[in-house]
Amino acid sequence: MASMPTCHHCDATHTAEELTRHERPGVVLVHCPDCDCLLGRYRRHGDAPETDRLREA
Numbered sequence: 001m002a003s004m005p006t007c008h009h010c011d012a013t014h015t016a017e018e019l020t021r022h023e024r025p026g027v028v029l030v031h032c033p034d035c036d037c038l039l040g041r042y043r044r045h046g047d048a049p050e051t052d053r054l055r056e057a
Contacts (some may be wrong), residue, residue, distance in 0.1 A: 004016075005019065005030075007034065007035060007037055007039060008037070009032065009037035010032060010034050010035040010037065012032060012034045014032070014033060014034075019031065019032070019039065020032070020036070023044065026043060026044055027041055027042065027043055028041070028042045028043075028044055029041055030042070
């Protein structure tokens with residue numbers, strides 16, 4: 001069973017599905033839906049990094 005995140009600002013506890021997510025290039029920001037406090041920042045897998053210089057051979 002997965003643990004439920006608790007906001008360190010307002011002490012609200014939510015399931016992962018209830019959290020607010022904002023996707024930015026290469027990163028996902030996760031916020032508390034009650035007070036909008038940032039709970040975490042996660043790298044998005046599968047996005048090419050900005051420094052990717054791969055070229056067709």
